[in-house]
Amino acid sequence: MAKKNAFYAQSGGVTAVINASACGLIETARKNRDKIGKVYAGRNGIIGALTEELIDTSKESTRAIASLRHTPGGAFGSCRYKLKSIEESRAEYERLIEVFKAHNIGYFFYNGGGDSQDTAHKVSQISDAMGYPITCIGIPKTVDNDLPITDNCPGFGSVAKYVAVSIREAAFDVASMAKTSTKIFVLEVMGRHAGWIAAAGGLAAEKEGDAPHIILFPEIVFNEEKFLNRVKRSVKKYGYCAIVVSEGVKNRDGKFLAEAGGTDAFGHAQLGGVAPYLAELIKERLDYKYHWAVADYLQRAARHIASKSDVEQAYALGKAAIEMALQGKNAVMPAIIRTSNKPYRWKIGEAALADVANVEKMMPRDYISRNGFEITAACREYLLPLIKGEDYPPYKNGLPQYVTLKNIAVPKKLQKGFKVL
Amino acid sequence: MAKKNAFYAQSGGVTAVINASACGLIETARKNRDKIGKVYAGRNGIIGALTEELIDTSKESTRAIASLRHTPGGAFGSCRYKLKSIEESRAEYERLIEVFKAHNIGYFFYNGGGDSQDTAHKVSQISDAMGYPITCIGIPKTVDNDLPITDNCPGFGSVAKYVAVSIREAAFDVASMAKTSTKIFVLEVMGRHAGWIAAAGGLAAEKEGDAPHIILFPEIVFNEEKFLNRVKRSVKKYGYCAIVVSEGVKNRDGKFLAEAGGTDAFGHAQLGGVAPYLAELIKERLDYKYHWAVADYLQRAARHIASKSDVEQAYALGKAAIEMALQGKNAVMPAIIRTSNKPYRWKIGEAALADVANVEKMMPRDYISRNGFEITAACREYLLPLIKGEDYPPYKNGLPQYVTLKNIAVPKKLQKGFKVL
Numbered sequence: 004m005a006k007k008n009a010f011y012a013q014s015g016g017v018t019a020v021i022n023a024s025a026c027g028l029i030e031t032a033r034k035n036r037d038k039i040g041k042v043y044a045g046r047n048g049i050i051g052a053l054t055e056e057l058i059d060t061s062k063e064s065t066r067a068i069a070s071l072r073h074t075p076g077g078a079f080g081s082c083r084y085k086l087k088s089i090e091e092s093r094a095e096y097e098r099l100i101e102v103f104k105a106h107n108i109g110y111f112f113y114n115g116g117g118d119s120q121d122t123a124h125k126v127s128q129i130s131d132a133m134g135y136p137i138t139c140i141g142i143p144k145t146v147d148n149d150l151p152i153t154d155n156c157p158g159f160g161s162v163a164k165y166v167a168v169s170i171r172e173a174a175f176d177v178a179s180m181a182k183t184s185t186k187i188f189v190l191e192v193m194g195r196h197a198g199w200i201a202a203a204g205g206l207a208a209e210k211e212g213d214a215p216h217i218i219l220f221p222e223i224v225f226n227e228e229k230f231l232n233r234v235k236r237s238v239k240k241y242g243y244c245a246i247v248v249s250e251g252v253k254n255r256d257g258k259f260l261a262e263a264g265g266t267d268a269f270g271h272a273q274l275g276g277v278a279p280y281l282a283e284l285i286k287e288r289l290d291y292k293y294h295w296a297v298a299d300y301l302q303r304a305a306r307h308i309a310s311k312s313d314v315e316q317a318y319a320l321g322k323a324a325i326e327m328a329l330q331g332k333n334a335v336m337p338a339i340i341r342t343s344n345k346p347y348r349w350k351i352g353e354a355a356l357a358d359v360a361n362v363e364k365m366m367p368r369d370y371i372s373r374n375g376f377e378i379t380a381a382c383r384e385y386l387l388p389l390i391k392g393e394d395y396p397p398y399k400n401g402l403p404q405y406v407t408l409k410n411i412a413v414p415k416k417l418q419k420g421f422k423v424l
Numbered sequence: 425m426a427k428k429n430a431f432y433a434q435s436g437g438v439t440a441v442i443n444a445s446a447c448g449l450i451e452t453a454r455k456n457r458d459k460i461g462k463v464y465a466g467r468n469g470i471i472g473a474l475t476e477e478l479i480d481t482s483k484e485s486t487r488a489i490a491s492l493r494h495t496p497g498g499a500f501g502s503c504r505y506k507l508k509s510i511e512e513s514r515a516e517y518e519r520l521i522e523v524f525k526a527h528n529i530g531y532f533f534y535n536g537g538g539d540s541q542d543t544a545h546k547v548s549q550i551s552d553a554m555g556y557p558i559t560c561i562g563i564p565k566t567v568d569n570d571l572p573i574t575d576n577c578p579g580f581g582s583v584a585k586y587v588a589v590s591i592r593e594a595a596f597d598v599a600s601m602a603k604t605s606t607k608i609f610v611l612e613v614m615g616r617h618a619g620w621i622a623a624a625g626g627l628a629a630e631k632e633g634d635a636p637h638i639i640l641f642p643e644i645v646f647n648e649e650k651f652l653n654r655v656k657r658s659v660k661k662y663g664y665c666a667i668v669v670s671e672g673v674k675n676r677d678g679k680f681l682a683e684a685g686g687t688d689a690f691g692h693a694q695l696g697g698v699a700p701y702l703a704e705l706i707k708e709r710l711d712y713k714y715h716w717a718v719a720d721y722l723q724r725a726a727r728h729i730a731s732k733s734d735v736e737q738a739y740a741l742g743k744a745a746i747e748m749a750l751q752g753k754n755a756v757m758p759a760i761i762r763t764s765n766k767p768y769r770w771k772i773g774e775a776a777l778a779d780v781a782n783v784e785k786m787m788p789r790d791y792i793s794r795n796g797f798e799i800t801a802a803c804r805e806y807l808l809p810l811i812k813g814e815d816y817p818p819y820k821n822g823l824p825q826y827v828t829l830k831n832i833a834v835p836k837k838l839q840k841g842f843k844v845l
Contacts, residue, residue: 047603078600081600081601169726171824172722176721179498180437180502180504188721206822300593387821390822402585402628
């Protein structure tokens with residue numbers, strides 16, 4: 004039988020290192036040209052498979068592919084698109100098979116978070132349900148760090164590093180200004196459901212008095228009085244107060260604080276911005292001058308301050324995906340297994356997609372201090388290795404040199420189009 | 425006559441490199457122990473002089489002082505406090521002399537922006553007006569880049585680099601997501617009066633289609649229709665639109681856009697956040713999904729991505745301040761003189777404080793494109809050298825190692841206190 008081509012796609016919110024996984028995968032496939040054909044990337048994730056918009060990665064130079072290792076974002080485009088079950092959405096799966104057949108695709112690699120692993124799992128069921136042989140491997144990726152089994156998720160370590168570095172730096176600033184000006188700094192970070200990213204801010208606090216003085220987690224119901232007391236205490240004791248807040252913090256009615264705001268210029272309920280909300284609350288109640296920042300995409304795109312562990316793991320997982328496929332494995336996801344904390348050691352293990360799909364790993368309650376405003380020693384021990392090491396991209400003219408691929412389309416072979424959007 | 429001690433203070437908003445100037449100054453003073461006594465730093469700027477809260481920098485180790493070169497914020501504390509004229513505020517100047525006399529201070533070094541150079545200039549007039557001999561040297565610092573005579577201001581180059589790197593990275597992210605999700609990204613940056621920082625974002629756009637696609641400058645009155653048309657055009661042409669907006673952008677009534685918003689949760693006019701305002705405007709009118717970020721202090725504290733030119737110049741200016749003082753110069757500010765663009769070369773020149781005080785350097789109109797949304801080639805030529813080179817701080821456990829000085833107080837010699845706040 005002729006060797007089969009591979010399909011690779013990026014899915015969901017992108018990260019500073021998802022392209023490092025693409026790099027590991029494509030480089031490893033190229034080293035195994037005798038066993039695996041071309042790697043076709045989906046333009047904009049799985050949508051590219053459905054619409055037959057495939058990118059021929061073999062047209063990219065060795066150097067361009069190597070540059071993916073240090074390029075943020077998703078080089079082939081990503082998407083937020085979840086496949087329903089085979090029963091509910093048979094037409095989509097039939098279309099996938101049609102496209103795979105037309106392009107001799109025998110491997111399906113899907114690089115994403117929880118929803119994407121669920122999609123990968125469903126695609127893996129095509130073999131049985133629809134009689135099309137496909138080797139299906141998920142590759143973990145999510146800044147939310149919420150996939151089960153894997154010790155951590157590629158993308159998270161770099162956001163964690165960005166947040167810890169940023170709150171440390173901003174705190175040096177506000178500490179300088181506090182005597183006559185700004186006393187409060189609030190940094191809003193991602194994390195709708197779990198406080199992993201906010202927790203990472205806590206790594207900056209290495210000794211008594213270090214920022215952040217307060218972390219607000221989505222896991223802990225916001226208590227205004229306790230919060231304000233702690234702000235006041237921090238200002239009294241240290242002269243200022245630096246706060247990291249997760250966008251997902253909720254009040255006791257289960258509403259996002261960010262939505263407890265007023266109305267915007269268009270008369271809508273004010274969207275987003277738990278940081279400005281808290282800053283104004285502090286001003287209103289304690290009359291301290293404030294500054295606030297919302298990092299948003301900057302945090303997950305910040306390849307310039309990526310964690311070296313994170314880059315290495317992202318690459319290793321892409322590489323492992325090809326190796327597993329060539330070993331005949333199917334319906335699995337390579338995972339990070341931590342084998343030692345001090346020194347930090349890890350290896351690649353394996354998770355069944357069935358065990359990964361639709362399972363969300365929450366932050367253990369014992370990672371948050373009893374008062375609800377700090378991380379514990381256990382949390383620090385878990386997080387610290389994930390931000391270790393720097394992996395700077397190359398610079399030219401003062402700017403990081405990121406690659407934009409040529410992304411040359413594979414000629415379409417099917418007559419019919421397919422509407423997904 | 426016994427050698428005199430020096431007073432050094434940091435003033436106004438701090439930067440990623442103001443401590444590099446402190447480092448240059450203290451290290452150079454230490455090399456000239458035969459001519460200059462101790463360097464006393466003002467705790468929280470000039471306030472430290474008024475309240476006799478002096479810090480004895482001679483108690484800091486060589487290593488700690490060297491670490492200032494890579495530490496953001498103001499190591500001795502800064503302040504927003506402007507001295508009035510000698511006529512208006514005689515008591516303050518008399519107090520300064522009293523403190524200087526008590527501590528044998530013959531040199532006054534003031535590290536700050538426009539207001540601070542004005543203060544330095546006024547202090548330099550003590551000699552004549554009040555008969556106290558004092559050598560007075562200003563050291564430029566401001567992220568706003570608005571001091572005259574000096575080609576650029578330390579602190580600006582590093583913010584510029586941060587903004588250019590950040591918009592480039594975020595644009596890689598949004599470009600990946602644009603097909604099915606976010607099409608708009610708005611990054612709000614500092615600059616109430618001048619668009620220097622927003623302009624720096626333009627450095628990220630090296631070729632057609634590169635982000636940022638739109639820059640909004642405080643120098644250009646906001647035109648909603650022209651702006652929205654350009655957003656639409658960018659999305660049509662490139663699939664997405666990345667915007668850098670200065671916090672100081674105003675509408676035709678001269679109001680900050682940030683204030684044209686609605687009301688906050690406390691019923692106040694919504695403060696800050698021109699980024700969310702624009703994002704909502706785009707959503708309302710064009711129905712594109714958006715993300716926005718407000719960098720705030722992160723941008724001026726981001727020592728981890730400081731510009732090497734900026735660090736070198738900040739250090740050189742601190743060093744030059746001591747050298748000028750020892751050469752008997754007075755009432756001057758060392759300044760950056762650009763001697764060549766390609767290759768970029770600069771040297772230290774000299775500006776009279778009288779010529780610096782109260783003069784604001786605006787961005788030349790020909791640095792902004794005719795359409796008002798981009799920078800010109802002339803602007804790029806001016807800005808590019810300022811972000812050149814990287815100067816990474818040392819890291820430990822994944823985090824930059826910034827120094828916190830011991831800041832040991834000089835024992836007070838005066839009976840009387842002085843109330844400034």
